[in-house]
Amino acid sequence: MIRKKSRREESLDHAELARLLPPPGDPHLSLDRHLLLEEHLMNEIQHTAPAPAPSRRAARRVLLIGVPVTAAALAGAFAFTALTGSGGSGPATATPPPVEAPVVRIEPGSTAQLASTVEHIAAAASASKTPEPGPGQYIYIKSKVSYLVVSHTDTDKSKAWVQPLHIREVWNSPDGKQGWLDEPGYKPKGGITLDSDVENSLNGPSYDYLKTLPTDPDALLKKIYKETEGQGNSPDQEAFATVGDLLREQLAPAKLNAALYRAAAKIPGVVVVEHAKDAAGREGIAFAHVDQKSGDRTEWIFDPKTYAYLGSRAVQVKQAYGIKPGTVLECTAVLERAVVDTRKERPGVQGTGA
Template sequence: MDDLRLLQQVGQEVPLASSDQLAPARDRLLAAMTGTPVTPAAPATIRRGARRGRRFVFGGVAAAGVAAAIVSVLVLAPDQVGGDVPAARADAGQVLRNAAAAALRLPDTTPRPDQFIYTRSQEGRDLRESWMSVNGTRDGLVRTTSADGTADAVIPGCRNGRAAVVKGGQVLPGQTEPCTPEPGYRSDLPTDAAAMGAYLAEHRSGEPGSVNSAGKDVYYFAGGYLRPQSRAALYEAAATVTGLRAVENVTDGAGRPGIGIAWPSTGGTGEMVLVFDPESYAFLGVSGASAVLALAVVDKVGQTG
């Protein structure tokens, strides 16, 4: 029996915790994610610079919505992961807890500082590929293919506090500007649900108590490269939010079917629906918006896995 099959067997033999067992932690996490003071504090290693990276993603890269299917070198076949409760009969919290259990069965790979995070996604009708420096010091690239053709945009690395100036997607020779490295891989994210809930509360992108904004923060992190423990903690924290509901028979931005987790809107802009595979519980994307088709760690710009 290989290691992955052994992990699968062990995971299937360990039942998920009941709702009663999870209730105390759920209450603490819900308070954290909605802005109420909580007992657990975010780890001291979390950098305040995380907010700057979020502005980049929401401002440009994810205007159509960031989403991810953890595929390529990261995802097991659908019959190798999954929780105990079929998605069609589960509530939103159960689906997210199943996704957390499935995440813990994924291979655990730590990217090297000199590597890149490769992502291939569909944003509306456009295909987008990106190579982001793991530690933020090396030049990355975003390639967009649309009906009008293919366009490349350089993402300059930040070295010794300076980065090249980019205009129209191209580097201006000899010109630099002050910078702070924006890593493509977040090594500082919490690995347990309580700390993750506190982190999401501290670094929220919206107003305290906004469930929809909390959902955007969840899909922002879920759409990136996370180690299994952090991904599981993210889903466990999300499972504590009240007002979520499971939606059957939805599709991600690439048309892949799944079960949705609907995050209600407090501003009248409509629900945001995160889509999970109904068998493997892999995160597929955002309904009607986008889907990531590959996510991998590579050695250089241009590699795809």
């Protein structure tokens, strides 16, 4: 159709254009649409460049912290993920929908028992009989985990959403060059490879690398501060988080474990929390440190009798990112730690490796 010109050919002002044009739509993308575009972009990148090796380091905070979305978009995003899988190769697996994050009473931390507690934990670590992995063997860690998905939705800013508790299994060779990760519902069916030629560091350490670290607590802490400089929200928080990463999905020599605990106790702001529960519901005593920027407290949980490491927890202690105090942002529990002969082999089960 040809529109007749009823006025001189001159530029329309903004007000007239606004009257003639239809009202603009909502420019905000729903979360599922955002993920769809992101998936498309990643596919395009993978066509032109080799995919990087998956990180061996468990995410401290994952997915969409601080991003408000609608509840419907959140459900749609997980329905979309269930259809496309969650990265890597292999058949897709259904991703469980998120659940409301648990809320706990915040117990104050104290430095009163810090010195005695760290000595109990370090002594127990020194006395433990840590298996020594040999060439061709793998370090196996089985955990129960849950991580933050989104801090809140537009329809309910009082609730945070987390992954349902689920099993995560990791196999790593002593040199860190071969590995496997199986996390049903969050990785393709059967798991994904962790093979990598990336040089080992504190951000992705192998067992062989850990054996080279100093066992003097002061020297060890100095190295941690130096190698993590400029990372994280503060030097102290990054040092504490780095030590925690070495505890979760790795096997460290007994003397180094003891040194890590003694070094961590020297980090400013570290306190003892007398009661904390890991992802398996086991209650223990915890070393803890508050991230002053994000307002959450990371807790490493130990058995109150044997002082063995149980797991970790992150609890919001100050209002930030729409997350109310007491919200449990993430929770882990180490269920099994062993040395096995082949990748994908589980302790006590023969013939499962590949």
